[in-house]
Structures are given as structure tokens and as C-alpha cells.
Amino acid sequence: MSGPDPGAQRHTPVSVLVVDDHPVVRAGLTALLSVQPGLLVVGEAADGTEAVRLAAELTPDVVLCDLRLGDVPDGVQVTRSVDTAVLILTTYDHDADLVRAVEAGAAGYLLKDAAPADIVAAIQSAARGETVLGPYLTSRVVAAMRVRRSELSARELEVLGLVARGLSNREIARQLVVSEATVKTHLNHVFGKLGVDNRTAAVAAARGAGMVD
Structure with missing residues (x-):
């Protein structure tokens, strides 16, 4: 058997x-x-x-x-x-x-x-x-x-968060007590790190990655 x-x-x-x-x-x-x-x-x-x-x-x-x-x-x-x-x-x-x-x-x-x-x-x-x-x-x-690991500085995240709220560069400069030129510099750094070329795309990428509300 x-x-x-x-x-x-x-x-x-x-x-x-x-x-x-x-x-x-x-x-x-x-x-x-x-x-x-x-x-x-x-x-x-x-x-x-x-x-x-x-x-x-x-x-x-x-x-x-x-x-x-x-x-x-x-x-x-x-x-x-x-x-x-x-x-x-x-x-x-x-x-x-x-x-x-x-x-x-x-x-x-x-x-x-x-x-x-x-x-x-x-x-x-x-x-x-x-x-x-x-x-x-x-x-x-x-x-x-990739966006989350882009190593945005605390100030760059702050600027991007204000952009997401619809503030202009002038309004952001006034709120942060810096010059508009400084705001533009921060945004240019953000664009470079996120691989985008405009404010709308930067906000969309950051929102998608949960970096801004």
C-alpha cells in the first residue's frame, strides 16, 4: 500500500x-x-x-x-x-x-x-x-x-504655504516682514527643488505630497 x-x-x-x-x-x-x-x-x-x-x-x-x-x-x-x-x-x-x-x-x-x-x-x-x-x-x-524628500527649508515651506492660501508676493513679503525680492528668491528655490516652473504647479505638487494644506 x-x-x-x-x-x-x-x-x-x-x-x-x-x-x-x-x-x-x-x-x-x-x-x-x-x-x-x-x-x-x-x-x-x-x-x-x-x-x-x-x-x-x-x-x-x-x-x-x-x-x-x-x-x-x-x-x-x-x-x-x-x-x-x-x-x-x-x-x-x-x-x-x-x-x-x-x-x-x-x-x-x-x-x-x-x-x-x-x-x-x-x-x-x-x-x-x-x-x-x-x-x-x-x-x-x-x-x-520625491517631493517630500526635496528638503524644502522651513522658510520655503512657510512661503509655499502662503502661496497656497492665495497670497501674492507682495502680501507674503508684508506678512513675513521681508522684501518681495526675498520672496521671489525663496520661490525660485522651491521651483528648482520641486522640479516645477510656476506657483500653481508648486502648490499642486506640495499638496499632493501632504506638505501644505
Whole structure:
């Protein structure tokens, strides 16, 4: 009598903790994932605090987590607080949020309008230790992180923040008690560091990277 095939492998389903502060969304995701072969929903959480607690208790392979949970901790803070792969699923398509999630160690970042098959595939990839970011999002993350690492001085950030509020060079000079020429010099340095050539582009790049409001 032959023994068990040593080459045969037992396929353990990927365990998932679903985190979302909207009950309907949470229920929908749970229903979607529960019928997927190879996936097992082991729990649900309605906020970040519950997510961190359940992640420690249930030790899922992947935490599928909304970015904004109505209170602290949010999805980024959950990512920093748990010892498992966190896949951010959100409606917010902002470069600053992307960068925050990636810097916190998120396994991936998906939008809630993603196809169900893409969400399932992303969970499986995250469970394998892979990073889940499409080429479009990847290029945006790289660009935003480049801006954040541009090493703007405190004064340059201050000037850029006032530009973002709509102040003219003259108004900025008056508020900072410097000359307009000094303001222009700061802005020229900002343009060079951010790789842009005008005020609008500088503000857009800085806002995208979360450097100014």
C-alpha cells in the first residue's frame, strides 16, 4: 500500500479581517470575500481600535482596511500597529494618503471602485508578501515621495504655504516682514527643488505630497 503523496500540498485559505466603519460596506465586503475559494473571513471591525485588537487575537493573514475610519486610529495607524499585511481599500484617491500608507508599510492600496476580482487578487498577493500598487499609483507614489524628500527649508515651506492660501508676493513679503525680492528668491528655490516652473504647479505638487494644506 502506498503512503501519502509527499508532493501533495494542503492549501490553507487566506484568512482576512475586514475593517470598515460603514456597516453596509463591511457587510458587502464580507459577503463578497466569503464566497471566494481560498479566502476565509475570520472577523470584522468597525473602527481602528477594534481592528488592532482583533488583528492581535485572530492573527489574520491580511487586514483589509478602510483608510478613514471616522476616528483614530485610521487605516495608516492600524497599519503601523499590527503585525500582519494590511491592504488599504478606500474611496480617497489622494497622493498624500498614498504616501502615508506606503510609508507606514501597507501591503497595498486599492480604491473601492476596483473590480471584485482585483480585490481578491490583491488580498492573495498581500498574503504572499507582495506589494499591491498598480503602475499608475506607483508612479504617483514615487513622484509624491520625491517631493517630500526635496528638503524644502522651513522658510520655503512657510512661503509655499502662503502661496497656497492665495497670497501674492507682495502680501507674503508684508506678512513675513521681508522684501518681495526675498520672496521671489525663496520661490525660485522651491521651483528648482520641486522640479516645477510656476506657483500653481508648486502648490499642486506640495499638496499632493501632504506638505501644505
